[in-house]
Amino acid sequence: MEDLLLKCSVHKDETLKMFCQDHIQLCCSDCVLLNHRQCTNVSLISESVKKLSLDMKQLSINLQTIIHQLNMF
Template sequence: MEDLLLKCDVHTDEKLKMFCQDHSQLCCSDCVLLNHRQCTNVALISESAKKLKRHYWI
């Protein structure tokens, strides 16, 4: 079940690794290259989670 949550819907062989804050969307590396090049706030999911954690705990 966890694998399904981590897989890209478009590129089914790719894992979701990035978060586009501009679109509030989880993305795989291929999606970032194809659809989020112009976005200004794309980061690794782990980095985005750290920022959220710091923001809510301070």
């Protein structure tokens, strides 16, 4: 089952390694070369996850600040 989730649906033997933010799509290397050359936001999945993690931490901090401010009223 895990292999099914990690493999490209178009290029069956390729592993999904990239994420295209422009299309919100997981891609294998072949897909990137064939369909995402013009995209400006293609990165490794591992790098996208790191960035998302940082964004979520910042969101949490912002929400805590807002809640604190609301509680002061």
